[in-house]
Amino acid sequence: MLRFVLRRLAQVVPTLLLLSLLVFAWLRSLPGGPASAFLGDRATPERIAELNRVLGLDQPIFVQYGRFLGRVLTGDFGASTITGQPVLAEIGRALPATVELSVLALVIAVALGIPLGYLAAQHRGGPVDIATVIGTLIGVAVPVFFLGYLLKAFFAVELGWFPPSGRLSIDVDATNVTGFVVLDGLLTREFDASLDALSHLVLPAVALATIPLAVIVRITRASVLDVLGSDFVRTANSKGLAPGTVRSRHVLRNALLPVSTTIGLQVGLLLAGAVLTEKVFVWGGIGTLLADAITLKDYPRLQALLLLGALVYVLVNLLVDLSYAIIDPRVRL
């Protein structure tokens, strides 16, 4: 187990190094170079030369890369060109909002997706199955941001069931402990704040959950169908095991392996979807930071988000690989 973890971590390192090289090259290839990108409209040849000297861009390229890497490794991604604040601190402040949103979306997708996929497989060819399959196909085809607006227009504006945007109502006085508003409410026993935060979470989380949900349903369905046709399930059934036992111990357990891989891959989708969903619901998380960075060409921030996004994605998929050992005892790590 430990050896496997170490070996996988050793594989992650070159990937991330190469990514840092790509991001570094990406920054160099900005139109007019980073200096004119940072300066924007205020760029004059003198200013660019001055900034190049200050930023060390007149140094040989490998020296520049070495310095870049050194700064990144110590967590110094520079200051945002929009706010002038350290990028890492900004990300740290925005992170809880996105984590809260993504976790709820993933919970919705998994909690609905696995049973739905199982149900569809069990009634293969029936109306439930057909409806589910059509639903998943449409779910993947709807632009996330449009769905967000639809949910907002109907459930928030028209029916008024949920708040249309933001993380907390203005009149709710919540104490900030961790930055996770739902958790903070529970910790400080301000349950009304938790409840308010949850009601704000519902619509964006549902919008964000649709694509992962559709994917999880489809993979679960295919995987369960695969297992249902296998010999050991027939054996288990024919030796008279209770249907419930076969379902949970034989079918579900074996079918979940591909599903867990998929769930890991969804994290990347959630990150991307969060950019769109957060913009619709004015959420103020990582996605908002990214969207602002794009419109205002904040390259230090973009670069940090890109590297950290990939880091999270790679680490989550490492965790997924580790989870195989728990789900399938045959897998020896």
Next chain:
Amino acid sequence: MSTTWATRRKTRIDDLSAGRSLTSEAFRRLRRDPVALTGATIIGVFVVIAALAPLIAPHGAAEAFPALQENLRPGSIPGPQDGFPLGGDQLGRDFYSRMLLASQQTLLVGVLATVIGLIVGIVIGTLAGAFGGWVDTVLMRVTDVLLAVPSLLLAISVAALAASPSQTTVIIAVAVVGVPIFARLLRGSMLSQRDSDHVIAATALGVKRPAVVLRHMLPNAIGPVIVQATLTLATAILDAAALSFLGLGDADPGRAEWGLMLAQAQSYLDVRPALAFYPAIAIIVVALGFTLLGESLREALDPKGSR
């Protein structure tokens, strides 16, 4: 000489053994599959509309009309009226014509982005799969890195490179997302070909290496990649819409493209929701069409049979 004889003989053996080839078997299954037919019909209608759009559309995409502009106020965009079956848009242009003409641009963005990604992916995948060794290692390491970045993030970072967003940057950004997927897929199926009997036989017959790779390995390995490309056409259109929504779309106000129109219409959602609904429904239907066809292609090509 010997090659042509061998191939000719091989096809004759195939014919004689009564069994159909995998490809014709797949087509036979596709023609009977209602899902595939639905997908193909949707795509067919879409392509025909796109091809004929300049002929059917009564007006130009950038043409503004005084009749529509006069009634344009904050909080009110004129609806359907004489000569304008779907009403005007936020700039007083004929929405019906724009919807039609946009099909062409949307098809262009989707197809070009997919084809560019496909070509680059095929080149990388073929090189990696055919040569193995350090070529394979280097190419796949880079591919892994691109795969480690969530797709929309990758598209955003490519699109953000451009000094000003345009349709070309959108196409390139969406194409880049597809490259590592196609390359990985093709490399995998090329590798499984490398040690198969027909490749060893061709090599033993003295067929040159490039010919073995291009004529014996690639055609047998490309199936899954084509399936993926069909599915990518759907995501390419959706990704392009997402880029437009984030302000990385074409800045040309005259351009009519469904994703772009949908993104722009978000500001007028409470004034005239139709401006968002029509492009959205068009995108959903077309994406659905490509997904349906792609999924049934995948099933038809699956040698495990009629699942």
